[in-house]
Amino acid sequence: MAQKTTSDETKTKKDTSLEDMKAFLAKACQAHIDPSAELMSLKRLSGGASQETWSFNIEVAGKSLPLILRRAPGGQRDADKETALPLATEAALIDLADTVAHIRVPPVRFVLASEDNLGEGFIMDHVEGETIARKILRDAEFEAIRPDLARQCGEILGRLHAIPIEQCPELRAAPAHEELAQYHQTYIAHNHPHPVFELAFKWLADNAPKNPRITLVHGDFRNGNLMITPEVGIAAVLDWELAHLGDPMEDLGWLCVNSWRFGQIDKPVGGFGQREELFAAYEKSSGIPVDPEQVRYWEILGTLKWGIMCTLMYEAFRNGTDRSVERAAIGRRASETEIDLLHLLAPQNQ
Amino acid sequence: MQDLPESVEIIDVVADFIRTKLLPQLEGHSAFHAMVAANALDIVKRELKIAPQENQAEHGRLVSLLSSEGSLEDLNRTLCEKIASGELTLETNGLKEHLWSTTLAKLSIDQPKYSAYRKSLGV
Secondary structure: OOOOOOOOOHHHHHHHHHHHHHHHHHHHHHHHHOOOOOOEEEEEEOOOOOOOEEEEEEEEOOOOEEEEEEOOOOOOOOOOOOOOOHHHHHHHHHHHHHHOOOOOOOEEEEEHHHHHHHOOOOEOOOOOOEEOOOHHHHHHHHOHHHHHHHHHHHHHHHHHHHOOOHOOOOOEEEHHHHHHHHHHHHHHOOOOOOHHHHHHHHHHHHHOOOOOOOOOOOOOOOOEEEEEEEEOEEEEEEEOOOOOOEOOHHHHHOOHHHHHHHOOOOOOOOOOOOOHHHHHHHHHHHHHOOOOOHHHHHHHHHHHHHHHHHHHHHHHHHHHOOOHHHHHHHHHHHHHHHHHHHHHHOOOOO | OOOOHHHHHHHHHHHHHHHHHHHOOOHHHHHHHHHHHHHHHHHHHHHHHHHHHHHHHOOOHOOOOOOOOOOOOHHHHHHHHHHHHOOEEEEEEEOOHHHHHHHHHHHHHOOOOOHHHHHHOOO
């Protein structure tokens, strides 16, 4: 799921203790990387709701190797998060993006086996860079690379969508009507009236793209999941857990959702660029023309989706799963997407 | 009648305490959650000030838009049904204005710094 700023430290206490985890991790790295590997540090990074991310270092022959562990929360897969991929599938996709589409990703070192005692997950290289949007969009060190980012996004997405479907691992298919049905169900379960969401659901049901192409879709290609450096720009595309088969324009539209512009509202592509730059680079790398109306459709769907996700995260507070302040407060961010939806569907002074 | 301090004063001082006294002593996740906590109190403060009039105005608009009476929640549920069924559309007199007014009021409470809110106010 899309939230990176949440984490529940209490969850890790419920399963294996940190010390056990360190021992298992050291053992796993000795088995899969190097028998002499020593674990030097282990730190929980803020992570998504359906996955935990840990940063750690191992020392091999006097050299420090920075690595990342991605695993299911507490090592166990949550059956409720049915949209997130099994971690072994995510690892396979990262490999595919790397080897077939030549997209920069953090290379996967190994997939956890059951005898590793760490649950479902995988180990990948730690890639240096920045994912925090506010820094990327504001700090002086990114000033020179910023104008190139929209082009880079288009270029990468063009190549990603060209990966032959036959080469993909088994993935769920989620064209527009599937996505809508799923989020409508979540909205109904939330049982709180949102007239603006209703307007969006109606418009999206009436205007779904006819016979879109079906390709591999990253599913969460946006600020926060793009590792950026001042030197190269996009140094790695992260978080493949929401990948699926669908309308490729979904990735372009999602990238333009105002929630990911972090205040830079007049730069629709991730708060750093213009749609024209994104589309031109996409067309060049994929050879497929972009229909801006179709991208707009997915921007509207994406905006609604994020609004519903805010209510869903609040539900975790309401039902007692996660009584954190953050989970409670995020419910009040649904209204941000309502004003975005009105700007898109019912602009003022028109 | 309740005694002083007023609820807004209490919320104000607690939010201020979190920001100026507590936050500097925290780091990592705790600091993040403390900041979210202070911001959440700000939402409650704004709601106490703004919601009474705005909810009343919203209720009045709903009564005339739907030509029916009921609680704010009931009328909102009816509005939702009528939008979903297509009975009310953006062409319906007053609907667009109602949605904008209601949403702007929500944002003035939830997140007055949000870019799209500021843009719609021309700030």
